[in-house]
Amino acid sequence: MPGLTGYIVRRLLLVPVVLFVVSVVVFALGRLTPGDYVEIQAGSRARPETIERIKEERGLNDPVYEQYARYMGDFLTGDLGKSVIYRGADVQEVIFPRLWITLQYNAVVLLLTFAIGIPVGTWAALKRGTWLDPLAIGTFLVFASVPVLVTVPLLQWLFAVKFGLLPSGGWEAHNYLGVKLGIFSRQIILPVIVLTLPGVAGIARYMRAQVLDVLDQDYVRTARAKGLKEFVVVNRHIVRNALLPIATIMGFELSGLIAGSIFLETLLGIPGIGLYTFEAIGSRDYDSIMAIVLVGTAAFLLANLLVDIAYGFIDPRIRLSGGPA
Amino acid sequence: MNYADAAQPLASEARRSFGLRAFRRLLRRPLAVIAVVIIVFVYATGLLAPAVAPYGFNEAEFGHGFAAPNVDHPLGTDRLGRDLLSRAMWSAQTTVIVSVAVVGTGGLLIGLSLGMLAGYAGGRTDNLVMRAGEILSSVPTILLVIIIRATLQDRWTDLFHNIEDLTHFPGLVSSGAPSIVLIFGALSIFSWFGMARLVRSQVLALRESAYILAARASGASVWRILFGHLLPNLTNLVIVVVTLSLGSAALAEIGLTFLGIGVQPPHPSFGTMIFEGSGLSNIRNHPQLMLVPAVVVGLLLLSFNLLGDALTDILSPRRR
Secondary structure (H helix, E strand, C coil): CHHHHHHHHHHHHHHHHHHHHHHHHHHHHHHCCCCCHHHHHHCCCCCHHHHHHHHHHHCCCCCHHHHHHHHHHHHHCCCCCECCCCCCCEHHHHHHHHHHHHHHHHHHHHHHHHHHHHHHHHHHHHCCCCCHHHHHHHHHHHHHHCCHHHHHHHHHHHHHHHCCCCCCCCCCCEEECCEEECCCCHHHHHHHHHHHHHHHHHHHHHHHHHHHHHHCCHHHHHHHHCCCCHHHHHHHHHHHHHHHHHHHHHHHHHHHHHHHHHHHHHHHCCCCHHHHHHHHHHCCCHHHHHHHHHHHHHHHHHHHHHHHHHHHHHCCCCCCCCCCC | CHHHHHHHHHHHHHHHHHHHHHHHHHHCCHHHHHHHHHHHHHHHHHHCHHHHCCCCCCCECCCCCCCCCCCCCCCCECCCCEEHHHHHHHHHHHHHHHHHHHHHHHHHHHHHHHHHHHHHHCHHHHHHHHHHHHHHHCCCHHHHHHHHHHHHHHHHHHHHHHHHHHHCCCCCCCCCHHHHHHHHHHHHHHHHHHHHHHHHHHHHHHHCCHHHHHHHHCCCCHHHHHHHHHHHHHHHHHHHHHHHHHHHHHHHHHHHHHCCCCCCCCCCCHHHHHHHHCCHHHHHHCHHHHHHHHHHHHHHHHHHHHHHHHHHHHHCCCCC
8 A cells, every 4th residue: 555655754844843843833932921931930039130030040142042941851852841730850751650640541441432433323223213312322421511610510419419420520540450540539530520511412313424435335235135134234244344434533522632631630639731721821830731731732743643543544545645735 | 697586586585584483493392492482581680780789899888798688689699799799790790791702813813714714715725724733633622721821911900001001091991891702812812623524525515516517607706606606505504613613712701710811800700709709718608609609600500501402402404
């Protein structure tokens, strides 16, 4: 498949381009911060000479492109700057443990979204024409329409306060074979419910449309005519063929998860990267904000790239080289 | 020319009856009708807030904080003794203003015109617009809005302080307008691509259709083709996209305000209300603080989605 490798190379090349553009924008914006954050950090009683000395030390008097090169050089070698919120800590010491927490529950959410969305969508398509189809799709559409900002306090009120069933927030991690995992604690239930339900609608609708497409195909009719059991027809002939394009919708789900995590973690007090973002905005921790934006964007791009590549491998029919824009 | 003019009333007649038919079909869907009612209600309340809100958004009655719903305050009061019902009405005003402004500039002005331009001009223009849009959309919007706001806010406010000094127009900064403008400016920059992409693909399809070729052959100018011939055929698409993006723009306003980087207090927003009402002790002791904004926001966004869905079904030719 020469087209496929060409496509992957093209996508791979796009990633650094986008990252470069974003990093330039982020850096330029960071340097536009008012009144020199050195002055803010040094305090109002600092003498002008002190401020000048700090600026000289940090190279803030150099030309901007040199500063940019230095910043990116440090960034790529793993030095993301100093955190203001966690005094003295380097940003990279704060950001990666938190990213790990966010990734854990998001992975669970993603798996569950597909695990629920695919059967629901298939089932709705098979029940086309009955009231069950719009009911199933409609129910999940309702969940999809109500934002995390609304569902979290509502569910906290219902489950944690009224019925006392679930912990009201926080994060609890235990060691499993030397890895700190929080996905087996009760704290994870609420966030997973809140993030999974909205995602299901997207997958289910997409799956439903795919199944409806496949349903009329000749090979499905043939399979039925052969006298195969309905279960086999659905699983082997319908679902498997309908599944092919579903990877495309992953990227969409991912961008929803990034935004959702910020609100979710802030409301529930989960010490992931979303809460970190919130704290960094509140205390104007510019090094942290810049690192979060860059790392977040890179993670997002990579995830999308993986999805694209996976899609290319799953479905050889896709025109990868010189496809429509 | 005469021929085209003669055809004009006929075309508009057909369009009107199509619109009427679409409207009738909309009325036959109970969910869509309920959605329209809720949206109209929230928008009307927001626009009429100065007239219908019983109290000002910042009118505090000290010593009457956390009041339960009563005759004076139908929904109770918040920590500072401000009437929750009035706060919700004023918040609706903020939501209406911001979301209409974002969709009007980002979606309609930029998105529609760039989409039409890219689709009709094709070639290098098309490439430029689409690549720029792809780069913008491959970055998570919320992160970029956060950094723009975090870094530019103070400079931006300073600018408006200077304008205030120069023009002797006081109250510009304290009106909260600068921070609102900055946020929807940023949101508009990132929100045009969705509209542009859809419009472009529609224009690409229409560009080769017989009636556009006829218009071109009869010597119609580019502007006439774009606005007289293409635009009317994009109306359906634009209505659907605008409905859906009004919802997401409202959510963006509320979410960013919740994070503390949207509309600044004392200006009311559902984002602030949810932020103030959430937190475990409030949820436990005064759930109405959170319930009021949460229910309104939930219903409003649900309505936009339901209406958008119904409109897609009714208006898009592919599904008919």
